Amino acid sequence: MNKVFKKVFKAARGMMMVVNETTSSVQTGKKAAVAVAVMGALAAGTAVAAETVVEYQTTVITEDTVVAPGEYVGAADTIYHNTNGTEGAAIGYAVKKDVIASVTIADSTFKNWTVHNTGSYGVVYGAAVSVHGASSVSMTNVTIEDNAALATWKTSGVQGVGYRQQGGEFYAKNLTIKGNVADGDTMGGGISLLDISKGSIENLTVSNNAIVNNIRETVPNFGVAVGAGLSAAYRPVNLTITNATFENNTIDSVYAYGGGIYIESYTPTPAGATTMTFDTLSVKGNRAEGSGLGVGGGMAIFQEETQVTIKNAVFEGNMANDYGGGIYNSGNLTFSGTNTFTDNTADIGNDLYNEGTITIQDGKTTFNSGIESDGVLNVAAGATLSVAGKTIITALTGEAGATLELGSTADVVVNNAIDGLNLVGAGELNDTTGGDVQAVVDAVKNTDKGSFKSVGMAEGEVMGAVTATVETDANGEVVVAGKTVAANEKTESLSDQVTLAPQMITRIMMNDVRKRMGDLRASEGTHGVWARYNGGEMSGSGMKADFNMIQVGIDTVPVADAPRFGVAFSYAQTDAEGDAGLAKTEIDSYSLAVYGTKMYDNGLFVDVIGRLATTESEITVLRNQAAMNNLALSASGELGWRFDVTKSFFVEPSVEATYTYTNGSTFTMGRGNYELEAAESLVGRAGVAAGLTCPNNKGEVYVRAAVVHEFMGDTTMNSRIGNFSAAPIVTDGKDTWFEYAIGAQYNVNKNTYVYADVERTGGAALDEDWRANVGVRYSF
CATH class of the missing domain: 2.160.20 (Pectate Lyase C-like)
Structure with missing residues (x-):
């Protein structure tokens, strides 16, 4: 006995x-x-x-x-x-x-x-x-x-x-x-x-x-x-x-x-x-x-x-004075499926004390608070035994392809007799040790029959999964010969959400003079006020985002033949979702802009605008939440020329360049600390619009198309947990896409007109599925 x-x-x-x-x-x-x-x-x-x-x-x-x-x-x-x-x-x-x-x-x-x-x-x-x-x-x-x-x-x-x-x-x-x-x-x-x-x-x-x-x-x-x-x-x-x-x-x-x-x-x-x-x-x-x-x-x-x-x-929160807070076994016990032991207590073997025979038949059985096994502990091929806390396993037996997962390495002693054991450190251990796979190897001693089929560490909250190769040194000890670290999938998903903010700011802020105020040539007054709605849907790279923006402005021509100077304020709200709904971001943006526009009689026009914007982002990934604030500065210039081919047909080529700087931001999510480094964007656009004017100056209809290129746009997100940093997630922001739209303007009277267009883009990592722009301007 x-x-x-x-x-x-x-x-x-x-x-x-x-x-x-x-x-x-x-x-x-x-x-x-x-x-x-x-x-x-x-x-x-x-x-x-x-x-x-x-x-x-x-x-x-x-x-x-x-x-x-x-x-x-x-x-x-x-x-x-x-x-x-x-x-x-x-x-x-x-x-x-x-x-x-x-x-x-x-x-x-x-x-x-x-x-x-x-x-x-x-x-x-x-x-x-x-x-x-x-x-x-x-x-x-x-x-x-x-x-x-x-x-x-x-x-x-x-x-x-x-x-x-x-x-x-x-x-x-x-x-x-x-x-x-x-x-x-x-x-x-x-x-x-x-x-x-x-x-x-x-x-x-x-x-x-x-x-x-x-x-x-x-x-x-x-x-x-x-x-x-x-x-x-x-x-x-x-x-x-x-x-x-x-x-x-x-x-x-x-x-x-x-x-x-x-x-x-x-x-x-x-x-x-x-x-x-x-x-x-x-x-x-x-x-x-x-x-x-x-x-x-x-x-x-x-x-x-x-x-x-x-x-x-x-098994949770059970207690025994002496042996086996969760289970005491001197019989024949088999585990199948998913079994979890947490916060059980005993003098010896918090979760389990075994003097009989235990078999992990399939699935995963996790002991989070420690076990002691002086009997037989057998793990079948394809099954996983996960242990943490004070753990003593006198003899681990089983089949090749069985997995032993360690949630901790302190106070862990395992004698392995499985020839072909998959040994893995749990994700939390990966985070707390910075991927120290050697500590995992040191906690398990192979007997004459025992050997490792694979060695590694599971992906943690911040640290990436580790795959290691091992060898036996001159002293007969198993040592890590090399390892590779994969990118953390959760961090990548978070990065997709985090880097969305500067991308969205750039894309939403980028607007030519026609989008902003329609065809100013129809405006006869010295002063003007205007308002517009700009919204749509973007998608790509596993992301989907809906945005809605309201912008209002006022401008004036201070003296004859001077440019039109104005100021505008906007509010934009964006809801983004990625990874099949597991990641979500809500962005609120506020922007103040000043602009100057000059329309020449020969058809030439110049538009310059500078913007200051703030964004507040609420990010959720796998039920973990974080908040991030950014400040963006942007300047753009557009040059175009309208050619009246006939009395009722025109062609309007234009080029535009937009530079945006978004400052860095730090935030926490779960146990991780994250930093989004400052990002810069330089977008160039070359396009043409062609349209028909209505009789009696009642307005116009047009189509337009352009090719757009992002010359910069790279983002870098750093992640850290405790004293350990993971490899940064770097996103290449350079991209090229095409945009095309159809629009119209209707002059209600000599002081008022309304304008609208619908736009799509294609070829980018993040494309506009549709974008609607509707506005009204009153001059006096």
């Missing part, structure tokens, strides 16, 4: 043997402990005075039985007691020998029953419900809560305070067992199952059950409590439990085993092994507090014959 099991076996076996012997002796008695049906007083619904002795009626069933649905509620001031073998204060059945019958319970609640056994070697079975014999039990929509089973004689025991079944088959759906309390040497504070040949439970909640004040230190082998939530022990159980929750179940005893769940096979008498499968399991906040020994805060598994499979489970 292993070292913990020797202690547990000696104490627990004494309790179980006494329980079994008592059960046998009581069953041969005149009143048979497993003989209580719905008692006369309860069936009649009459109150029973406190401390009243209830004469239990023997009910031996010989045919299928259906319990009437309803609420079976005990009187708060009533204690049911007997001198030997009290069973089922609410309902109890025994199946006649050589008879196979079924018991069906549905849509019922069993609440506030208290049973008290004062006899020598007496045993309390199921304060609410107890079934015994070769029966098949079916429960649907049943709640068992706030019941108590007290066995105060020095060697008395309790089995299944809320529900106890021995023998037959057990099937349940939507079963809740909560708030039950036991005092004494107890198997199953909430539920006890023995000798179940087969069965299943779907949607099980076991919470806030307790085994208390069990401190019989003066009596050898007693003061033993197992499974405050569930006990499947002594006799073999074959059961599948799906979608189960065990929360806040506690044991306060000399010896405490399995705060949430206790599972054991007792062989060779009676022969047989317990086999249990849990699929979708939550085990949280359970406690095994033993003044002598506390084992398995969340779950305790004993005996190598015991077979337990856990699929898709969460």
